[in-house]
Amino acid sequence: xxxxxxxxxxxxxxxxxxxxxxxxxxxxxxxxxxxxxxxxxxxxxxxxxxxxxxxxxxxxxxxxxxxxxxxxxxxxxxxxxxxxxxxxxxxxxxxxxxxxxxxxxxxxxxxxxxxxxxxxxxxxxxxxxxxxxxxxxxxxxxxxxxxxxxxxxxxxxxxxxxxxxxxxxxxxxxxxxxxxxxxxxxxxxxxxxxxxxxxxxxxxxxxxxxxxxxxxxxxxxxxxxxxxxxxxxxxxxxxxxxxxxxxxxxxxxxxxxxxxxxxxxxxxxxxxxxxxxxxxxxxxxxxxxxxxxxxxxxxxxxxxxxxxxxxxxxxxxxxxxxxxxxxxxxxxxxxxxxxxxxxxxxxxxxxxxxxxxxxxxxxxxxxxxxx
Numbered sequence: 436x437x438x439x440x441x442x443x444x445x446x447x448x449x450x451x452x453x454x455x456x457x458x459x460x461x462x463x464x465x466x467x468x469x470x471x472x473x474x475x476x477x478x479x480x481x482x483x484x485x486x487x488x489x490x491x492x493x494x495x496x497x498x499x500x501x502x503x504x505x506x507x508x509x510x511x512x513x514x515x516x517x518x519x520x521x522x523x524x525x526x527x528x529x530x531x532x533x534x535x536x537x538x539x540x541x542x543x544x545x546x547x548x549x550x551x552x553x554x555x556x557x558x559x560x561x562x563x564x565x566x567x568x569x570x571x572x573x574x575x576x577x578x579x580x581x582x583x584x585x586x587x588x589x590x591x592x593x594x595x596x597x598x599x600x601x602x603x604x605x606x607x608x609x610x611x612x613x614x615x616x617x618x619x620x621x622x623x624x625x626x627x628x629x630x631x632x633x634x635x636x637x638x639x640x641x642x643x644x645x646x647x648x649x650x651x652x653x654x655x656x657x658x659x660x661x662x663x664x665x666x667x668x669x670x671x672x673x674x675x676x677x678x679x680x681x682x683x684x685x686x687x688x689x690x691x692x693x694x695x696x697x698x699x700x701x702x703x704x705x706x707x708x709x710x711x712x713x714x715x716x717x718x719x720x721x722x723x724x725x726x727x728x729x730x731x732x733x734x735x736x737x738x739x740x741x742x743x744x745x746x747x748x749x750x751x752x753x754x755x756x757x758x759x760x761x762x763x764x765x766x767x768x769x770x771x772x773x774x775x776x777x778x779x780x781x782x783x784x785x786x787x788x789x790x791x792x793x794x795x796x797x798x799x800x801x802x803x804x805x806x
Contacts, residue, residue, distance in 0.1 A: 488606055492618055494660030497560045498535040498591035499653055501610040502544050502567070502581070504528065504552035532609035532653030533557065533581065534662060535588045536692055540565075542581040543692055544652030545667055546572045549579050557583050560616060571695035574795050575635035575703075576687055577667055580695045591654060594661035596686035599623055599640055607644040607666055607680070609653025619645040621678075623663075628681060629757065633668050635795065636761065639681040640664045646680035655682040664688070704766035704789035706739070707732025712755045713744055720754035722746045722777070737787040740778070747775035764792060 508527045531548030535541070542557060549555050555567040565583040572579035599605075603623045611617050621644030628639040642655060646666050655664035664682030671677045694701045707729035715721030722744040728735045745753050748762040749772055766772055768791035775784055 491660035497589045499608040501558040502531045502533045503556045505554045531651045540583040546579040571699045573701040578691045592661045594663045599663040609650035611647035611649040643678040645676040703764035703792040705792035706734045708734045710756045723756045723759040733790040744777040
């Protein structure tokens with residue numbers, strides 16, 4: 436059974452599923468790769484003759500891998516053993532996908548694919564297995580970087596951060612249901628999707644390319660075979676693809692990979708406040724109202740008080756709490772940030788030296804759904 440994490444969205448009675456671990460089900464063995472397809476010349480739009488996307492797939496497919504994970508299941512009390520001794524809970528196994536980002540063995544995937552795993556293995560596009568270790572993870576963006584001891588890999592090509600536009604054709608590559616590398620096609624339905632309740636930091640690409648359990652951590656590519664996003668979640672009532680999938684954009688993925696490789700973790704700026712959204716007199720979002728200040732924290736030291744309304748960070752407007760968190764988190768700890776605030780109806784400016792955002796608590800499973 437695959438474990439799914441679900442979040443109810445206010446606009447519909449549907450669930451957002453993040454595909455996680457299979458309970459008491461052995462991970463399927465790596466499947467042999469399909470026969471290699473020959474590259475054919477593509478036109479300027481990345482299409483092969485006859486409207487095929489073969490050229491994009493040939494370019495990107497060697498950089499997409501299968502990720503298998505396993506962790507010890509909790510021991511359970513057996514009523515049949517003398518004294519109620521514990522029984523071994525066995526191993527819980529899961530599967531997902533990943534993307535090769537360096538020739539010396541760095542692989543990018545979703546954090547929820549490998550979170551809590553005791554063992555991680557990767558099957559390369561050619562079917563070769565390799566043991567992997569977790570180099571670092573960022574639960575708040577749901578990204579993780581793995582390292583395997585294989586060199587000479589073909590890293591995927593990253594698209595420019597602003598390359599993905601609504602209406603563009605995209606392809607999703609991954610390992611749905613463990614059947615082996617699979618390609619599906621769709622378009623970019625929207626960009627900048629947030630407030631979905633999936634991750635702390637959300638700026639998703641929405642696509643109707645089919646994404647299913649096992650696709651998590653795989654590649655969303657454009658017609659030139661360049662990575663535009665990491666497939667992460669779907670919005671669904673059934674648990675299967677219903678044409679609304681979400682991918683983490685390459686801009687965020689790049690930042691996370693660079694920090695994990697350099698530091699082993701992701702560091703973000705932090706104010707040390709509690710805040711809530713506030714509306715302006717016109718009924719539109721009017722900033723972030725400070726409702727609490729952590730004693731001795733960065734905001735407290737700078738003189739920020741409950742009741743202050745933050746309207747901007749370093750000249751960038753802040754219309755709500757989400758933007759306040761995003762703007763401060765985008766800055767490095769120790770950075771001096773200039774906050775535009777309103778206090779008692781009067782505008783002013785306050786300089787704050789940001790602290791380091793604390794590590795998040797382990798995310799609880801909200802619901803489970805069998806597949």
